[in-house]
Amino acid sequence: xxxxxxxxxxxxxxxxxxxxxxxxDETAYxxxxxxxTVIGGTPRPDGDETSAVEWWDPDDLPGLDMGPxxxxxxxxxxxxx
Numbered sequence: 001x002x003x004x005x006x007x008x009x010x011x012x013x014x015x016x017x018x019x020x021x022x023x024x025d026e027t028a029y030x031x032x033x034x035x036x037t038v039i040g041g042t043p044r045p046d047g048d049e050t051s052a053v054e055w056w057d058p059d060d061l062p063g064l065d066m067g068p069x070x071x072x073x074x075x076x077x078x079x080x081x
Contacts, residue, residue, distance in 0.1 A: 001042060006037060009033045009035055012031045013029065017030070019069055
């Protein structure tokens, strides 16, 4: 898929963006959210870091099973309570 990136909408970080993995590795993320416009193509996983691509209606997001980092980001942008 080809996107046109629009301006930065927000940057998030802090305690909700820290993750401890099952093997004990720890990391802290800083997430930059851009506006974007799809200008062509079809979304597809890269087979490396992305195993699936799906679209959801924003009204369905609160009920989805997701990790704390994803939920914190969606909460920060106002898509889940």
